[in-house]
Amino acid sequence: MSEFSDDCFAHGGALLSIDEALARFRTRVAPVAETETLALFAADGRVLAEPVVAAVAIPPFTNAAVDGYALRHADLALATADGLRVVDRVQAGEAPGRAVGPGEAVRLFTGAPLPAGADTVCMQEDVVVDGDRIRLSSHLRPGANCRPVGEERQLGAIVLPAGRRLRPQDLALAAAAGAGHVVARRRLRVAVFSTGDELVEPGRPLAAARLYDANRVMILAWAARLGAQVDDLGILPDDPEVLAAALAAAVDHDLIVTSGGVSAGDADHVKAAVARVGRIDFWRFAIKPGKPLALGTIGTAAFVGLPGNPVAVFVTLTRIARGLFAARAGETWAPPIPLPVVADFTMSRKPGRTEFLRVSLTGDGEGLPIARRYAVDGAGIVSSLTETDGLVELGPDLTAVAPGDRLAFVPFAALLG
Numbered sequence: 001m002s003e004f005s006d007d008c009f010a011h012g013g014a015l016l017s018i019d020e021a022l023a024r025f026r027t028r029v030a031p032v033a034e035t036e037t038l039a040l041f042a043a044d045g046r047v048l049a050e051p052v053v054a055a056v057a058i059p060p061f062t063n064a065a066v067d068g069y070a071l072r073h074a075d076l077a078l079a080t081a082d083g084l085r086v087v088d089r090v091q092a093g094e095a096p097g098r099a100v101g102p103g104e105a106v107r108l109f110t111g112a113p114l115p116a117g118a119d120t121v122c123m124q125e126d127v128v129v130d131g132d133r134i135r136l137s138s139h140l141r142p143g144a145n146c147r148p149v150g151e152e153r154q155l156g157a158i159v160l161p162a163g164r165r166l167r168p169q170d171l172a173l174a175a176a177a178g179a180g181h182v183v184a185r186r187r188l189r190v191a192v193f194s195t196g197d198e199l200v201e202p203g204r205p206l207a208a209a210r211l212y213d214a215n216r217v218m219i220l221a222w223a224a225r226l227g228a229q230v231d232d233l234g235i236l237p238d239d240p241e242v243l244a245a246a247l248a249a250a251v252d253h254d255l256i257v258t259s260g261g262v263s264a265g266d267a268d269h270v271k272a273a274v275a276r277v278g279r280i281d282f283w284r285f286a287i288k289p290g291k292p293l294a295l296g297t298i299g300t301a302a303f304v305g306l307p308g309n310p311v312a313v314f315v316t317l318t319r320i321a322r323g324l325f326a327a328r329a330g331e332t333w334a335p336p337i338p339l340p341v342v343a344d345f346t347m348s349r350k351p352g353r354t355e356f357l358r359v360s361l362t363g364d365g366e367g368l369p370i371a372r373r374y375a376v377d378g379a380g381i382v383s384s385l386t387e388t389d390g391l392v393e394l395g396p397d398l399t400a401v402a403p404g405d406r407l408a409f410v411p412f413a414a415l416l417g
């Protein structure tokens with residue numbers, strides 16, 4: 001199967017919305033085909049290639065939800081009047097020794113199987129114990145305090161769908177369903193480099209007119225958090241020959257992500273370099289920051305050229321490139337759903353683009369959280385991403401924000417998931 005259609009990333013040059021971009025990734029990019037069988041305990045963060053099917057019912061047998069006594073609901077009147085005789089005791093993990101007959105109860109503990117004949121469990125707090133007899137002090141509905149066999153899932157049911165990126169709670173469900181192993185897609189191989197003659201490796205001495213490469217470590221960490229095998233190709237100069245050679249050497253990756261050099265400056269050579277060794281398309285987004293994005297294919301690798309400004313990198317990486325990553329990884333993914341917050345600031349703006357503001361949240365715990373806008377604007381202000389809690393998304397038609405307005409907020413944790 002071909003990973004990309006020939007014109008996978010082609011488009012007419014009009015401004016795109018993020019939703020349009022994500023829809024194109026979903027429909028035009030094929031997931032990596034190779035799969036591997038993994039021990040459940042090694043599968044956190046991996047993407048399921050096959051659904052997990054219940055090898056047992058969950059729970060596998062009807063059991064007690066509380067510490068107490070198993071009884072027959074038909075004996076309820078007797079249980080509250082004369083009481084019932086306790087004839088056995090069953091711990092979790094034990095098989096019941098005998099059935100519960102008329103006028104009888106069995107002492108049992110949370111997780112223990114219900115003995116035959118019993119259909120209801122009363123909590124030990126609701127009985128008075130008198131020798132080998134118990135008397136019930138409250139009413140009970142039939143089946144109370146029982147967890148019936150298959151209540152959660154029947155044998156053979158799908159418990160986790162293919163495409164799920166496994167989280168700790170998914171692993172718990174797979175374990176409960178009896179799965180010792182899962183079939184996952186292989187990890188994506190992601191290569192990352194920065195471009196720009198002005199860039200210097202962090203920690204090295206800085207000469208005049210140079211600045212440290214902030215983007216590469218952010219992109220590498222983003223991909224690694226998503227479970228990719230990352231290759232750091234370093235900082236490359238604004239030299240089309242060098243860039244083309246590096247791109248050609250990186251074709252064994254699923255995704256090549258770069259930053260810088262995609263706009264219209266004299267030293268913006270990334271697009272030309274990709275065109276030499278593969279195919280390139282240029283997408284312009286109606287968003288701020290992050291308007292320019294170069295997308296292409298080099299053999300079986302997808303190429304993503306992010307803009308140079310670090311905040312634009314963060315926005316395009318988490319809101320756009322994330323969708324391409326998901327499509328390649330075979331992952332069912334949707335952008336995080338924004339939560340309502342209330343503005344404490346005033347702002348007027350030109351309509352036409354979706355704008356992402358960095359905001360901090362405060363609040364007294366009553367009502368919606370209050371969003372305070374970061375004091376300094378600008379797509380180069382890295383600390384605007386570290387001293388805030390997430391992004392507010394202003395729709396393209398919005399021309400003003402006033403204190404008290406409701407805004408759509410997505411926390412950083414959700415953007416990085």
Ligand SMILES: Nc1nc2c(c(=O)[nH]1)N[C@H]1C(S)=C(S)[C@@H](COP(=O)(O)OP(=O)(O)OC[C@H]3O[C@@H](n4cnc5c(N)ncnc54)[C@H](O)[C@@H]3O)O[C@H]1N2
Nearest residue numbers: 194212213214215216260261262263268306307308309312
């Ligand atoms: N005439 C125009 N100029 C620019 C436009 C435009 O539409 N017309 N768009 C601006 C916007 S918006 C952005 S974003 C940038 C994108 O340009 P590039 O992708 O070519 O990025 P560079 O020019 O290489 O860098 C932009 C800026 O970011 C700094 N940078 C680059 N890489 C890193 C890095 N790894 N770590 C830290 N900082 C980095 C770079 O020094 C520049 O200051 O173009 C605008 N110009």
Ligand code: MOO
Nearest residue numbers: 289290291312379
């Ligand atoms: O897209 Mo530029 O994206 O604002 O810094």
